[in-house]
Structure formats: structure tokens, C-alpha cells
Amino acid sequence: MKSKSFILTVNxxxxxxxxxxxxxxxxxxxxIDPAAQTRAASTQSSLPSxxxxxxxxxxxxxxxxxxxxEALRAMRTGMGKDQVRQLLSWPHFSEGLRGVxxxxxxxxxxxxxxxxxxxxxxMVRFNDDVLTSGMYWxxxxxxxxxxxxxxxxxxxxxxxxxx
Numbered sequence: 001m002k003s004k005s006f007i008l009t010v011n012x013x014x015x016x017x018x019x020x021x022x023x024x025x026x027x028x029x030x031x032i033d034p035a036a037q038t039r040a041a042s043t044q045s046s047l048p049s050x051x052x053x054x055x056x057x058x059x060x061x062x063x064x065x066x067x068x069x070e071a072l073r074a075m076r077t078g079m080g081k082d083q084v085r086q087l088l089s090w091p092h093f094s095e096g097l098r099g100v101x102x103x104x105x106x107x108x109x110x111x112x113x114x115x116x117x118x119x120x121x122x123m124v125r126f127n128d129d130v131l132t133s134g135m136y137w138x139x140x141x142x143x144x145x146x147x148x149x150x151x152x153x154x155x156x157x158x159x160x161x162x163x
Contacts, residue, residue, distance in 0.1 A: 052123070
């Protein structure tokens with residue numbers, strides 16, 4: 001029969017090991033090599049087909065999100081997963097995080113007609129250096145949302161100084 005102190009020691013060691021393993025997951029994963037960033041910017045992954053986008057009803061987070069256009073416009077090739085998470089949050093499907101080369105998102109955009117919105121899917125692909133190698137929309141009209149809005153000039157009355 002094993003002593004209580006032996007069992008306690010084993011339990012403490014297991015708890016310490018689990019804590020150390022979790023601490024390894026808590027911090028930034030790695031620094032980005034500038035040469036790898038240059039490679040990622042110069043090579044783009046292949047264009048996805050419609051079938052490459054997962055069905056929305058298979059998403060882990062099916063409600064999607066209303067993203068910041070500024071964050072989406074900041075996306076570039078050569079970014080690490082931590083940087084993508086900072087801009088877009090976690091992927092909406094159950095792709096996993098380690099060893100995964102594609103993240104998928106469900107984004108909604110207001111149409112300007114009351115509460116109405118359109119739903120788009122956004123795919124981020126990563127290369128072997130785990131840097132973004134391409135960002136894709138499932139529909140062309142979704143990509144058009146990233147274009148700068150056209151601002152029409154507003155007429156302003158000019159009052160002449162008394163004279």
C-alpha cells in the first residue's frame with residue numbers, strides 16, 4: 001500500500017506539470033522573423049474555391065461578428081496568428097490553433113437599411129512559417145465592403161463678410 005505522502009507528492013507534481021504546460025500556452029507564441037515575413041508577402045496561397053469555405057451551420061460560433069472595417073483593412077500577408085487574433089479575434093469554426101493553416105470567420109456588415117445586414121465568410125490562410133499568406137472573401141460583394149466609402153460633398157452656405 002502506498003503511503004499518503006507518496007500519493008500527495010505525485011498529485012502535487014501532476015498539478016505543477018499541468019500548470020507549467022498551461023503557462024506555456026498563455027504568452028505570445030514566438031517572434032516573427034523579418035525574412036519569413038518578406039517571403040510571406042512575396043508569395044500568396046492559392047485562391048480558395050467555394051467548397052473551401054465551410055458551411056456556416058458547422059461553425060463553433062454561428063452568430064458571427066460585426067467586425068471593425070479598420071481591423072479588416074489592417075490585415076496583410078506576413079502577419080502571425082497572434083496578430084490576426086488581435087485584429088479579428090478567434091476563428092469562428094473548430095479549426096484548432098496548432099498546426100492549422102486556415103482560419104475561417106463569419107462577418108456581418110450593415111446595409112444601411114435599418115437593422116438589415118449581409119453575411120460574409122472570410123478565410124485567412126497561413127504558410128509553413130505560420131504567417132498569413134492570403135485573405136479571401138466567399139463573395140465579391142464582401143470584398144467590396146473593404147473599399148473606402150465614397151463621400152459626397154455636402155453643400156455649405158457661404159456668407160459673404162459685410163462690406
